[in-house]
Amino acid sequence: MSLPPVILQVFAGIYGLLIIASLVCYGLGLKQRDVTELKQRINSWWVMVSVILACFAIGEGFTIAAIGVLSYLAFKEFVSIIPTRRTDHRPIFWAYIAIPIQFYWIYIGWYGMFIVFIPMYMMLFIPMRMVLIGNTKQFTVAASTINWLLLLTVFSLGHMAYLIQLPTNESVFTGLGLVLFLLLLTQFNDVAQFTFGKLFGKNKVLAAVSPKKTIEGLLGGIFATTILAVLLAPLLTPLNLTYSICAGLLISLFGFIGDVSISAVKRDLGIKDSGSMIPGHGGVLDRVDSLTFTAPLFFHFIRYLHY
């Protein structure tokens, strides 16, 4: 499948930004600043952007499968850091099995099943499997934990894949454009909030959860992300000006909420990163935390308006 020109243009723009970021990092290095972590981060971005481009180029089905793998890694990371019961070995195995099944529903485009499978059937099945083992100690905590992990890492992130299955029309040639729009804005918002926070951050926001978050960073991120949404929406989505502003606000604000929600989990467990798979970023979960909120919200926003 050859990608529509607009998608290639947007990728060209992203690579342009990465070249600028790498040059800035190189410049800071010349000034004897410690840029080891920044450099690692930017290098990881190069890899991640290239992997996404490769998935898009291979095709829509492959991209759905790749998002499935992303869900699997996020779930595995989460279930590895969170305390679980030894007796839940098999229920956790079934939770893993739910991942390929859920992405199969997405692949065949069965919307009704996609929407009920995890929140309803798995929500009933996991406690059923647990109660048949018969360990009642910490039952509520254990059942809630596994279900919540599935909802956050598989059901929520799966919405990103279902964007591909939304019917195409004359303004949207491929659902991949919507995926790119969501991914780019969510990740751009993370970077923008971080950068504005570093440059102008003074007043802390939610310091009890995440000590480095500031009001200035949050507002700067919302502002920059909304502008980017307005610029990109005509290329990648059917949204008009008003709704593209809404989409920008929605993604930037709830990206922040997703970020701090995972921060709260990490703080509760007393760890800094959820893993070490992505150099400079931490784990997969550290990278998709904002997406767990923005993916379903953006999906239902655009589906309600246009499909």
Place this chain on the structure above:
Amino acid sequence: MKNWLKILFFTLLVRPIVFFIIGLNVHNKKNLPNQGPAILAANHNSHLDTMVLMSLFPLKQLYRLRPVAAADYFMKNRWLCWFSSKVLNIIPIHRDGSIPKESVLDECHQALTNGDILILFPEGSRGKAEQLGEFKKGIFHLASTHQTAKVIPIFTYGLGKSLPKGEKLLVPFFSDVVIGSPLAQHDESQAFMAALNQQMQQLAKQVNTGRILD
């Protein structure tokens, strides 16, 4: 021929499972010995432990690795016996008293003299899930006889969750392996054991071990 089988088994089956399905975080890989004789002393929670420790080494070093394992389990039947001796190349330890106590470790001594790398689980059997058990003294006899052999403590966490004792179903959990620096040789058994146990506690502190609810 034996080595060829081993390389194939590790390339096609063990390494993909260890690095892609489970996902292993290796801390301080530089502490691994690049030649024998050496003794790797690790805690034991799962059948995966041996496989994981063997996967840490380059394929061409596989023939040097000798896991020390219980004969009553690993020599249980013909198939397992063939697999244990031909593919894993284990040194069987007879725990049932069928061999005089002095010569139980004979084959281990021989391997160290040949310059092999022993993989030893001084706790004996796979203890309680994800808990560090007391180390037994066999390792001291080996270390004090072979002063040139490096003794390297290794702490693993998470493998006992992926494949606990008594389970046949592997469920992926990210796991950690922390490799310690070689132990200074001791001629006195109590001091040696205390140093080893203390190093293990130190290594355990490098990973988040609070991941069990009950």
